[in-house]
Amino acid sequence: MKKNSIINLNSVWIGILIVSAVGVLGLFHAMSAPGSFFVWFHTIGLLVLLYFIRFIAEGNKHFISREIDSSIVKFSPDAIITISPDGTILTWNASAEKLFGYTMDEAIGKPIAFLYNLDWVTKEAEIRNHIMEGASFQQLETVFIAKNGSEVNVSISLSPLKDSNDNIIGLSKIIRDITDKKRSENEIRTLNAELERKVIERTTALQNAYDEMEAFTYSVSHDLRSPLRATDGFSQALLEDYGDKLDTTAQDYLARIRSASQKMGGLIDDLLQLSRQTRTTMVPSTIDLGIIARQIISELTQQEPERNIEVVIGNDMSAYADANLMRIALDNLLGNAWKYTSQHSDTKIEFGSMTQNGEKVFYIRDNGAGFDMAYVEKLFKPFQRLHTVQEFAGNGIGLAMVYRIIKRHLGRVWAEGEIDKGATFFFTMGLSESTYQHMEEQS
Amino acid sequence: MTKKYILLVEDNPDDVMLTLRALEQGHVINNVIVAEDGAKALDFLFGKGEFEGRDTADRPGLILLDLKLPKVGGFEVLDAIKKDPLFKRVPVVILTSSRQEEDVVRGYDLGANSYIRKPVNFDTFVETVKQIGMYWLLTNEAPEAS
Numbered sequence: 001m002k003k004n005s006i007i008n009l010n011s012v013w014i015g016i017l018i019v020s021a022v023g024v025l026g027l028f029h030a031m032s033a034p035g036s037f038f039v040w041f042h043t044i045g046l047l048v049l050l051y052f053i054r055f056i057a058e059g060n061k062h063f064i065s066r067e068i069d070s071s072i073v074k075f076s077p078d079a080i081i082t083i084s085p086d087g088t089i090l091t092w093n094a095s096a097e098k099l100f101g102y103t104m105d106e107a108i109g110k111p112i113a114f115l116y117n118l119d120w121v122t123k124e125a126e127i128r129n130h131i132m133e134g135a136s137f138q139q140l141e142t143v144f145i146a147k148n149g150s151e152v153n154v155s156i157s158l159s160p161l162k163d164s165n166d167n168i169i170g171l172s173k174i175i176r177d178i179t180d181k182k183r184s185e186n187e188i189r190t191l192n193a194e195l196e197r198k199v200i201e202r203t204t205a206l207q208n209a210y211d212e213m214e215a216f217t218y219s220v221s222h223d224l225r226s227p228l229r230a231t232d233g234f235s236q237a238l239l240e241d242y243g244d245k246l247d248t249t250a251q252d253y254l255a256r257i258r259s260a261s262q263k264m265g266g267l268i269d270d271l272l273q274l275s276r277q278t279r280t281t282m283v284p285s286t287i288d289l290g291i292i293a294r295q296i297i298s299e300l301t302q303q304e305p306e307r308n309i310e311v312v313i314g315n316d317m318s319a320y321a322d323a324n325l326m327r328i329a330l331d332n333l334l335g336n337a338w339k340y341t342s343q344h345s346d347t348k349i350e351f352g353s354m355t356q357n358g359e360k361v362f363y364i365r366d367n368g369a370g371f372d373m374a375y376v377e378k379l380f381k382p383f384q385r386l387h388t389v390q391e392f393a394g395n396g397i398g399l400a401m402v403y404r405i406i407k408r409h410l411g412r413v414w415a416e417g418e419i420d421k422g423a424t425f426f427f428t429m430g431l432s433e434s435t436y437q438h439m440e441e442q443s
Numbered sequence: 444m445t446k447k448y449i450l451l452v453e454d455n456p457d458d459v460m461l462t463l464r465a466l467e468q469g470h471v472i473n474n475v476i477v478a479e480d481g482a483k484a485l486d487f488l489f490g491k492g493e494f495e496g497r498d499t500a501d502r503p504g505l506i507l508l509d510l511k512l513p514k515v516g517g518f519e520v521l522d523a524i525k526k527d528p529l530f531k532r533v534p535v536v537i538l539t540s541s542r543q544e545e546d547v548v549r550g551y552d553l554g555a556n557s558y559i560r561k562p563v564n565f566d567t568f569v570e571t572v573k574q575i576g577m578y579w580l581l582t583n584e585a586p587e588a589s
Binding site for chain 2: 217218221222223225226227228229230232233234235236237258261262264265266272276
């Protein structure tokens with residue numbers, strides 16, 4: 001390119017020189033002998049002068065645009081190669097040198113096929129005719145082979161190479177190194193595949209665990225209760241049929257066996273209920289917890305009509321929740337308040353709501369046995385009790401159930417208490433119609 | 444009335460003994476036939492296998508059916524009874540350990556007349572069995588034998 005432009009520059013100056021000489025000569029003759037042969041000579045000289053001026057201007061224009069073209073090609077980060085219709089390399093820029101490792105001298109004049117992989121040879125043969133007819137192709141991706149034998153991921157744009165008269169004289173190729181892009185793509189693909197594999201793996205593990213739990217629950221409910229029934233039943237049979245042969249100690253032992261079997265039966269039932277809680281489908285709606293609470297209190301009153309308890313239920317008790325689950329939770333919370341006030345006179349149970357930091361907080365307060373705040377952490381754990389069975393009956397499953405139910409409603413539950421002063425249980429309901437719908441869509 | 448008998452389908456010998464004892468104590472009925480698995484229950488009802496030639500018109504007044512049974516399970520027995528034109532009106536009470544929701548639903552879907560979970564406490568069990576027998580054999584009006 002550079003060589004060509006020097007030749008062009010010289011010819012421009014020679015042109016200017018000749019034209020000036022002829023022009024000056026013509027002018028001189030025209031002045032010395034007007035109307036003669038020299039006038040014609042002068043006229044011709046002027047015409048030649050005008051032609052050359054135009055020629056210089058044109059030449060300059062081409063010269064400038066060629067210089068711009070040449071620097072774009074030279075400094076382009078993309079490899080730019082031109083080839084003849086038969087595939088011989090015509091030009092080879094610095095980025096091509098850098099990308100493929102061949103110098104300009106090594107490349108120019110050689111057939112370009114040494115860069116190609118077999119697939120691309122076929123592909124380019126297919127599209128070359130279209131290019132020679134004027135079509136161009138953008139960003140076709142393939143792999144080229146560099147001088148050191150390494151594979152280079154490239155994106156190629158091909159277009160026809162034209163001379164100044166718009167005749168197609170070959171092909172130009174702009175080749176971009178997309179090795180990094182390909183590497184990132186591959187990394188993303190690998191990561192995605194890995195992620196997908198992990199998701200499948202975890203889902204399977206979760207499903208297995210779930211199935212196992214189902215099988216376990218089924219087995220517990222079916223098989224474990226059966227021996228307990230036999231233990232209790234035959235102990236009773238012994239007492240009934242051979243009671244007269246047993247002294248009171250023996251009878252007491254049998255009574256203890258029965259009581260223990262029945263207790264274990266109860267524990268199994270509670271465990272099953274606890275596990276069922278987390279598995280049942282939730283059907284939330286806007287409900288009035290106050291109505292549920294009144295039903296529970298009325299049932300408790302029917303069971304123990306002799307209890308004289310002042311019950312206060314607040315007005316603003318609406319919540320977006322599953323009615324069945326909240327019934328179980330309130331059964332336990334109000335049942336506890338009822339139970340733990342049994343040894344106090346002037347008892348009061350209050351179920352209300354308040355707003356704390358913009359959040360609706362429900363509370364159930366009683367003035368009963370209370371508890372030591374040192375053990376507050378244990379309250380909501382299954383089978384943890386802060387009182388003996390002799391003091392207050394129970395198995396330590398109720399508050400664990402409450403905890404799970406409130407958690408399922410995206411809420412929090414906590415408690416405050418003081419021994420012999422009473423206890424207050426607080427809970428929030430994080431679930432709203434929109435969050436529930438979002439959760440449903442997610443699953 | 445005296446001809447009436449109960450078919451008890453139960454594989455666990457402890458449970459068989461306790462159920463018989465409970466039925467006896469409840470003064471419901473003394474005539475109980477026990478089938479230890481589902482296949483035997485079906486053979487008995489339809490007069491097949493070891494019961495070949497049995498008069499199948501002699502149908503039980505009540506079937507007490509456990510669900511977890513060897514060979515042929517309780518649900519299959521229930522399905523076969525409720526699909527049979529002659530036996531479908533015989534009341535079938537599922538008497539089992541499980542209270543799994545899916546079992547209860549499936550039992551009723553297959554046409555069970557009642558679903559009772561055996562309680563651990565024997566006193567309660569006696570009371571339960573007594574109630575079942577009283578209701579289905581005495582209180583409830585059965586169709587005339589055809």
